Amino acid sequence: MSSISFINPLSNEGQNIVKQSADLNSVFERNDDLINIVMHSNRQTISNSEIIPETIGDLAINRIKWYIERKNNKDFNPHDYAYLFNEDIVEYDTIAFHMIAQALASRFNPNSREVKLFVESQGFLIEDRLTKLMANERSEIVEEILSQLLTQNDLEWTFLKDLIASKKLSLCDLVLENGEIILDREEFIYSFGENFTDRSPDRIYDILIGNSLKELILNKMIMQASEDYIKKINTMLATVEVHPMIEQLADLLAESISETMTKYSSYYGSAGPGSMKIGKLVREAFPPCIAHTVDGVSSGGRNDAIVLLLTSFVSYARLYPGIFASEGRVKVSDIDSNLSIVMNEILPLIYEAADNCTPPLFEDQPQEKINITSKLGFGMHEVPDLENEGETTWYTPMSCEKIQMHLPQLCKKNKDCQKINNPLSYYSRKRWILSKEGKIEDSEEKTEAAE
Numbered sequence: 001m002s003s004i005s006f007i008n009p010l011s012n013e014g015q016n017i018v019k020q021s022a023d024l025n026s027v028f029e030r031n032d033d034l035i036n037i038v039m040h041s042n043r044q045t046i047s048n049s050e051i052i053p054e055t056i057g058d059l060a061i062n063r064i065k066w067y068i069e070r071k072n073n074k075d076f077n078p079h080d081y082a083y084l085f086n087e088d089i090v091e092y093d094t095i096a097f098h099m100i101a102q103a104l105a106s107r108f109n110p111n112s113r114e115v116k117l118f119v120e121s122q123g124f125l126i127e128d129r130l131t132k133l134m135a136n137e138r139s140e141i142v143e144e145i146l147s148q149l150l151t152q153n154d155l156e157w158t159f160l161k162d163l164i165a166s167k168k169l170s171l172c173d174l175v176l177e178n179g180e181i182i183l184d185r186e187e188f189i190y191s192f193g194e195n196f197t198d199r200s201p202d203r204i205y206d207i208l209i210g211n212s213l214k215e216l217i218l219n220k221m222i223m224q225a226s227e228d229y230i231k232k233i234n235t236m237l238a239t240v241e242v243h244p245m246i247e248q249l250a251d252l253l254a255e256s257i258s259e260t261m262t263k264y265s266s267y268y269g270s271a272g273p274g275s276m277k278i279g280k281l282v283r284e285a286f287p288p289c290i291a292h293t294v295d296g297v298s299s300g301g302r303n304d305a306i307v308l309l310l311t312s313f314v315s316y317a318r319l320y321p322g323i324f325a326s327e328g329r330v331k332v333s334d335i336d337s338n339l340s341i342v343m344n345e346i347l348p349l350i351y352e353a354a355d356n357c358t359p360p361l362f363e364d365q366p367q368e369k370i371n372i373t374s375k376l377g378f379g380m381h382e383v384p385d386l387e388n389e390g391e392t393t394w395y396t397p398m399s400c401e402k403i404q405m406h407l408p409q410l411c412k413k414n415k416d417c418q419k420i421n422n423p424l425s426y427y428s429r430k431r432w433i434l435s436k437e438g439k440i441e442d443s444e445e446k447t448e449a450a451e
């Protein structure tokens with residue numbers, strides 16, 4: 001049978017691999033055994049040395065890159081990542097999984113885009129790995145892993161309530177009898193067999209349950225467990241120092257995810273037609289209140305943080321940071337005549353932040369997209385359109401005083417907040433400092449200045 005941890009790196013087997021074989025000090029050391037496994041993976045592309053992971057750190061980064069590329073790249077070549085489906089890699093793959101979890105937990109909010117990508121990538125890896133197994137091996141490993149995950153004899157639906165609450169699973173996906181989930185063929189036939197006179201109950205079982213429902217439950221449970229694992233590490237790291245290698249991996253993951261996502265549509269639930277890319281906004285210059293909002297707001301104030309605070313800040317920061325020094329009224333199209341910056345940079349960032357919220361803003365309040373359009377000055381419409389400009393007013397950014405009054409949980413002042421009365425002033429000043437220190441590219445500043 002296949003290795004359990006190849007599908008579930010959080011299993012006892014996976015935890016033992018990490019305990020016995022993980023060595024944080026060697027994360028970025030060349031690993032000849034790993035390279036050998038990769039090079040000898042069936043159908044692996046070997047002509048391009050850049051795609052071959054040479055260290056466990058590379059493997060961790062490529063694990064996430066694989067998912068972003070697979071999801072977004074129309075010319076994706078599966079052979080570039082064939083090693084991810086070679087079971088010989090299981091030990092390194094399991095260690096890479098745990099290291100990614102630690103690195104992301106140390107750097108990002110559990111609701112962040114980065115953590116979501118990791119959790120989703122695990123779900124897709126499980127799906128793809130199962131698909132590549134022979135039918136009998138596939139059902140054998142699914143049964144084995146489910147028997148480890150489903151620890152109740154009589155499986156009440158409430159056992160899966162977290163999956164249902166987070167919409168990973170729907171109650172409609174399940175077959176229930178008196179609140180109990182039916183997965184077993186004999187049990188299904190015993191409970192419902194008499195109800196089917198014109199079709200074989202066995203056939204109905206295969207359609208309603210079969211391997212597909214078991215695999216769906218297994219997949220979503222491991223995704224949920226990965227999410228919970230990151231939350232747990234995140235809490236623990238409040239009292240424990242992060243290992244320098246994990247910090248280094250977090251830096252590289254952040255850089256790689258940002259680069260790879262920027263190559264493709266950066267908001268993966270687009271508001272309008274076409275793809276939208278996050279562009280020249282300098283995130284490093286965001287004040288704490290804005291950085292926290294972009295990471296996702298999970299308590300009260302979520303809607304105001306996205307619709308009032310972030311929408312006005314991002315739009316003015318990108319298009320007209322000097323608003324408070326100017327006298328006349330200005331419209332978005334005075335600066336962004338065809339709305340390409342709004343569509344490609346401003347809305348993607350706002351939508352990304354909305355998606356990072358708990359619960360994601362548009363999932364329970366899709367109408368807030370209209371309020372965002374309205375605050376940009378384009379009336380009560382789903383997407384900004386030049387024809388509607390002027391129907392509402394382009395809302396100016398909130399002052400620090402207002403933020404501290406209405407959204408106090410977001411104001412986590414740092415030393416740069418001194419003598420600042422508006423997040424926009426913070427941003428302009430910080431961007432200027434970063435530019436002088438050579439920490440942001442000159443071309444970025446030149447482009448901004450030319451606009």
Ligand code: SF4
Nearest residue numbers: 287289400411412417
């Ligand atoms: S002082 Fe102003 S800029 Fe700084 S975090 Fe608070 S609200 Fe934001």
